[in-house]
Amino acid sequence: MELNEFRHELCEWLDDHADALGAGVPFANQVADRLSRQREVQRRLFDADWMRFGWPARAGGLDGSVLCRAVLGEELTSRGIVHTTTWSMHEVLGPAVIEYADPQLVADAFPRLLRGEETWCQGFSEPDAGSDLGSLRTTAVPTANGDGWVINGEKLWTSFAHHAGRCVVLARTGTPESGSKGITAFLVDMDTPGVEVRPLATMAGVDEFCSTSFVDVVVPNDRLVGGVGDGWKTAGFILACERGPIFWQRASSLARHLSLLLPHATDPRSHALLGEAYQSLWAFRARSLSTLHGMSDGSLPGPEASIDKILIAAAEQTVFELAKELLAGDMELGDSPHDEMWRSEWAYSRAATIYGGTSEIQKDIVSWQLLGLPRKP
Secondary structure (H helix, E strand, O other), X not given: OOHHHHHHHHHHHHHHOHHHHOOOOOOOOOHHHHHHHHXXXXXXXXXXXXXXXXXXXXXXXXXXXXXXXXXXXXXHHXXXXXXXXXXXXXXXXXXXXXXXXXXXXXXXXXXXXXXXXOOEEEEOOEOOEOOOXXXXXXXXXXXXXXXXXXXXXXXXXXXXXXXXXXXXXXXXXXXOOOHHHHEEEEEEEOOOOOEEEEEEOOOOXXXXXXXXXXXXXXXXXXXXXXXXXXXXXXXXXXXXXXXXXXXXXXXXXXXXXXXXXXXXXXXXXXXXXXXXHXXXXXXXHHHHHHHHHHHHOOOOOOOOHHHHHHHHHHHHHHHHHHHHHHOOXXXXXXXXXXXXXXXXXXXXXXXXXXXOOOHHHHHHHXXXXXXXXXXXX
């Protein structure tokens, strides 16, 4: 289906099913409620085939361009049907599992992820290994009979782990000194004996993050995502894919928030702030559109996608700083669902320059790999 035709027919379908999908209904603050609503949305979208466009047929999709997935996320977030943080996880992990995991595992598991029957989470960061994945300490050693691996360690900031059925876990299969070359990725069932999840509340009171421990967790060989020692490549693939449809739908969500602020901009100062937020957001959208078209042509985002990350973080914080200015008092102290939404989103925006690679690291990548500036000794 041609992209404009896809968007037109999708929009007609979304308009016809707006009430059933909960369009415009305020999001609950807790993850369980958001996911419950999203599962129903995904089920309806999958059964009507919309969730399947842009994914390969071998994974239960209908083939087509990655741009179809970007358009779907854009239309859903712009209507307030899904929350962008929970919606993003199939885009974070799905492409890498499809690319590197056992084909039978992909055929069995991925359609359930698309339909909302499963939620997956990402086990990368650790208490002593956040942005520096090369120093992670979680280990995986072969079982005695060689038919699997035994994982031990702890992961931190594993978003939605307490609701997830599977987790893509990075573990060290090489020596402690092997750095990035001794890491392997596994797709671990979260109900495996030895997996323990402890939720962590954010500063906004949202139970999104978790601490997840693995104690003698046995994982069969067919759960590798890539080859032994290829975890760094798998992780790089995942991080590259994060710069695609996920960023585009986040920008759409920010545009929706910006439109909600328009009636509150009633004086010259607020007009100037509104213009700054608009400029920041649309500068990112122009950059993101180029990235999406590159992905549609078969190219994964490279170092230049660090620019996308810097721009989306700046846009997000600018939009919600504008909200803090225009909704002063109500946003901090109000107790309505509307006030709670703005307060929660503002608090979450504070992390935009940290998660997914800090802005400082992204600027280093730009300076070293794109501008050719010398690295610090």
